[in-house]
Amino acid sequence: xxxxxxxxxxxxxxxxxxxxxxxxxxxxxxxxxxxxxxxxxxxxxxxxxxxxxxxxxxxxxxxxxxxxxxxxxxxxxxxxxxxxxxxxxxxxxxxxxxxxxxxxxxxxxxxxxxxxxxxxxxxxxxxxxxxxxxxxxxxxxxxxxxxxxxxxxxxxxxxxxxxxxxxxxxxxxxxxxxxxxxx
Numbered sequence: 001x002x003x004x005x006x007x008x009x010x011x012x013x014x015x016x017x018x019x020x021x022x023x024x025x026x027x028x029x030x031x032x033x034x035x036x037x038x039x040x041x042x043x044x045x046x047x048x049x050x051x052x053x054x055x056x057x058x059x060x061x062x063x064x065x066x067x068x069x070x071x072x073x074x075x076x077x078x079x080x081x082x083x084x085x086x087x088x089x090x091x092x093x094x095x096x097x098x099x100x101x102x103x104x105x106x107x108x109x110x111x112x113x114x115x116x117x118x119x120x121x122x123x124x125x126x127x128x129x130x131x132x133x134x135x136x137x138x139x140x141x142x143x144x145x146x147x148x149x150x151x152x153x154x155x156x157x158x159x160x161x162x163x164x165x166x167x168x169x170x171x172x173x174x175x176x177x178x179x180x181x182x183x
Contacts, residue, residue, distance in 0.1 A: 025073065026065045032058065150174075 036048050053059070086101045089111070096111040105120040105128075118131040119139075127141045141149040143159075150158045150170050158173050160166035 026062070026070065027073075028065045028069055029058070029061045032061050 036045055049058075084101055084103050088099050090097045090099050094110075098109045098111060100107040100109075102118070102120070104123070105118060107116050107118045109116040115133075120129045120131055120136070121127070122129060125141065126143075128139045129136050130139050138151045140151070143149065147159050147161050147166070150160055150173070152158055152173060158170065160170045
């Protein structure tokens with residue numbers, strides 16, 4: 001019995017090292033939770049919530065996400081729970097936008113318009129590209145050294161670190177280009 005427990009502890013510790021830094025989107029758990037929130041009144045939602053905790057549906061979904069689905073998302077770069085073709089309505093500063101999930105990115109269309117813009121992930125080049133009016137432009141290239149190359153509208157390339165300081169520098173660079181374009 002002790003040998004079985006020791007093997008189990010060793011497997012869990014090994015798994016924690018293999019799957020470290022694998023904070024994914026928890027798609028299965030979030031879908032289950034979203035479904036529960038849309039079942040009915042708050043009283044029905046609470047009953048379903050309690051039932052799913054007693055039967056451990058939430059626990060199993062969370063564990064499946066933490067150990068399997070998020071690990072697949074981390075190592076493959078794609079979320080196995082993402083439904084290609086799903087369309088979500090997003091409220092923006094200039095109106096509502098429809099965001100459709102594609103196999104390799106997203107298609108964004110302003111509500112009431114037909115023209116769209118696609119954000120496409122190129123797995124081979126490790127880049128995110130924007131495609132509009134049949135033209136494709138690189139936006140971001142993820143580097144293996146913990147940095148990313150940001151391609152600015154003026155044609156320059158800016159290397160940023162993937163931390164708060166790098167994100168602040170990227171925001172400043174893109175905002176200054178927007179301000180320059182507005183003048």
